[in-house]
Amino acid sequence: MARRFPVRLDIARGKVEMTHGGGGRAGAQLVEEIFFRHFGNAELAKAADQAQLSIAGGRIAVSTDSHVVSPLFFPGGDIGTLAVNGTVNDVAMAGAQPLWLTAGFILEEGFPLADLDRIAASMARAAAEAGVEIVTGDTKVVDRGKADGVFITTSGIGVIPEGVSLGAARIQAGDAIIVSGSMGDHGMAILSRRESIDFDSPVESDCAPLNGLVGVMLAVAPNLHALRDPTRGGLAAVLNELAHDSGTGMLIDEQAIPVSETVHAACELLGLDPVNIANEGKLVAFCPAAEADRLVAAMRTHPRGRDAAVIGHVTPGQAGLVRMRTRFGGERVVDWLNGEQLPRIC
Amino acid sequence: MARRFPVRLDIARGKVEMTHGGGGRAGAQLVEEIFFRHFGNAELAKAADQAQLSIAGGRIAVSTDSHVVSPLFFPGGDIGTLAVNGTVNDVAMAGAQPLWLTAGFILEEGFPLADLDRIAASMARAAAEAGVEIVTGDTKVVDRGKADGVFITTSGIGVIPEGVSLGAARIQAGDAIIVSGSMGDHGMAILSRRESIDFDSPVESDCAPLNGLVGVMLAVAPNLHALRDPTRGGLAAVLNELAHDSGTGMLIDEQAIPVSETVHAACELLGLDPVNIANEGKLVAFCPAAEADRLVAAMRTHPRGRDAAVIGHVTPGQAGLVRMRTRFGGERVVDWLNGEQLPRIC
Structure with missing residues (x-):
């Protein structure tokens, strides 16, 4: 039931105030006039x-992710798109269809309501694209200087279809290693914005939901x-973790890893390696070698898998070791x- | 599978570093040697x-709460107990049996690992008491001065027993209004610590899980x-929200509201009213008047409901209005x- 507040929030010029985090009217109004307005659903x-x-x-x-990306707005997305897609994707990586998200906001006193409104709008769009509903949430406010604008923690719940069972434990020697597209776009987009580096062609984050692609793959x-x-x-990081957890080795082929020309050039310039750079709309898949071609062909029919490619395979022995055949034949x-080349990437 | 790190974390003297928030070894070690060690379960x-x-x-x-309480440690609990019990209780208020929690940590660079370890231990104890498992989580680190030690967002999932259907929409005129115990203990404990006020008898937070009590009540x-x-x-705040959402009025009796002597005295001294002060281990219940005595008697058999009392009833008309018969007969x-009398109470 919509409440009536005497004066509407001034979203264009207003700021987050400490009272917005209390249990009183001001907090209820913030939640209703920003979050409910954008996320609106029956629950x-x-x-x-x-x-x-x-x-x-x-x-x-069930998955959860806290988002602390800096800057909050970057080419190709913002903390809102990231908060929705990051959790949708973690749920989707179990082969599950994500259904519901929760969102916990920690706001810094003085944060512009216009920015919060823009972030909520991004979340609503991302949720609609992924086909999930934001069903419950929480808002806290901390004093100026005790946070950094806004942090968003999302949790997601999805249903795993019968017969689907994915996990590191199922990876075995001989499996093909497949990526769904180019590596490094998200991290490079954040880096370019943070360091004010201008590339000839701008790098955009690949931030996107992957549950549709996963459906096609399954x-x-x-x-x-x-x-x-x-x-x-x-x-x-992902290959090392999975090699460790599955007790296998992995061999990948640098030449086969899709990397955009701009990201490749930027990496050369900055001395970075695209395999260490974060992605927010890509996945790595492991499947029996005999099924790899069919899987890649199917992935390429989906917009999020257009550049899918087999990049290597799982090897027997050398448990936990990931090796790469370099472009130069070594x-x-x-x-x-x-640690991380770039802090606060997500 | 436990990883092996060359040198164990120095929990006694170490600090959170930016690398602990990356996707690399340092972050994996922090998660394993602090969170997994305390929360350990198969999932x-x-x-x-x-x-x-x-x-x-x-x-x-399904529920979520972000916790930003200050100070992090207070009489009767800490941010860890609060993060577990707060979400357990939100799930329990639907009549559900909470089963699983997720936890998202936002850590400030430089935060002592010893404090983080103590908070994780509190969370593990609180989870054990409530009978829930912390099944997944996430850890982020932000630069010094961009957070305030640690923020914890928990989400909870519980199963609602068949036939149970609780909600504001079911409240009706004539219902008894019951509280499970004394009001104001949590807020007053935080206030006393924050303002270094010494009361004759110390006030402790009532922070506790309520799912056991709810089971007895159902x-x-x-x-x-x-x-x-x-x-x-x-x-x-709760009565006003529910009066609004249910379109009813409410009349409570100040004399009937349980308040500890210390909280009562402190409120007199500080000019506060216990009905505005936060609780973290108490509930308000609405039931048909004819069942109220039996319900209160059952609540009193449970440690979390020992001081349960009927404090008023729901009235027809005057929708949204909460009135109180004062101690002085008015x-x-x-x-x-x-807003909130006290910011950052939870």
Whole structure:
């Protein structure tokens, strides 16, 4: 039931105030005039402290991600698109169809309401594209200087179709390693904005939902072994983690990894390697070699998988080791960096 | 599978570093040697980007809360106990049995690992007491001065028993209004710590899980209409919200509201009203008047409901208005404050 507040929020010129984080009218108004307006759905409109949802029995996938990206707005997206797609994708990597998201906002006193409104609008668009509803949420405000504009934590729930069972434990020697598209776009977009680097052709984040692509993949490759989205730490981190967790080795071919010309040039210039750079709309898949061509062909029919390619295979022995045949014909170990080349990438 | 890191984290003297938020080894080590060690369960140990869980079909309750309490440690609890109990209680207020939690951590660079370890230990204890598992999570690190130590966002999932249907829409004229115990303890504990006020007898936060009490209540009062936990904004905010959402009026009796002597004295001293002060281990219940005595008697058999009491009833007409018979025999409107008496209470 919509409440009536004597004066509407001044979204164009207003700022987040400490009272917006209290349990009182001001907070209720902020939630109603920004979040409910953008996210509107029957469950959220009940304004209860929890959503009540009907679900068929079976297996569900549950994921959570806190988002602290800086800057909040970047080429190809913003913290709102990231908060929705990041969690949608984590749920989708279990082979699940994401259904519902929750969103927890931590706002810094003084943050412009216009920016918050723009972020909420991005979240609503991203949720609509992914086919999920934001069913419940929470808003807190901290004093000026105790946060950095806005942090958003989203959690997602999805239903895993019967018979689908993906995970590191199913990866085995001989599996093909497939990526869905070019590596490094998100990280490079953030870097270019943060460091004010102008490339000849601008790099945009690849931030996008992957659940549609995953649906196409499961339809043609019910034998899929594992999916993972190479976000923080990039492809290198994901392959190292999966090689470790599955007790296998991996050999990839640098030449086969799709990288856009701009990202390639920027990496050369800055001394970075695209395999270490974050993506927000790409996945890595593992499937029996015999099914790889059919899977890649199916992926290429989907807009999010147009540049899908087999980039290597899982090897017996050398458990936990990821090697790469370089463009120059040599071979090197693809190490897992200790930290992150770029902090606050997502 | 446990990873091996060459040198263990120095939890006693170490600090959170930016690399702990990256996608690399340092972050994996932090998660493993602090969070996995405390929260350990089969699902979490898989270290996937999502938990995969089996669920019976039916209705579920889903909730999320971001926690930014200051100070992080306070009499009776800390941000960790609050993060677990706050979300457990929001799920329980739907009459649901909470099963799983997710946890998203935003850490400030330089935060002592010893404090993080202590908070994780508190979360593990609180989760064990509530009978829930922390099944997946996420950790981000922001630069020094861009957060305030640690913020924790938890989401919770619970199963609503068949036949249970609670909500503001079911509240009707004649319903008894019941509280489970004394009002104002959490807010006053935070205030005393923050303002370094020493009371004769120390005030402790009431931070506690309420799902056990709710189970007892549902067993004797299947006709329960609504439950709500009076957190931010206290009893006054919750009653005003529910009066608004249900289109009813409410009349409560100041004399009947349980308030501890210390909180009462502190409120007198500081000019505060216990009905506006936050609680973290109390609930408000609405049920048909004829069932109220039996319900209160059952609540009093549970440690979290020992001081349960009927404090008023729902009235026809005067929709949205909450009135209180004062201790002095008068009557006044219990208003919903615009903001919060105390910021960052949870």
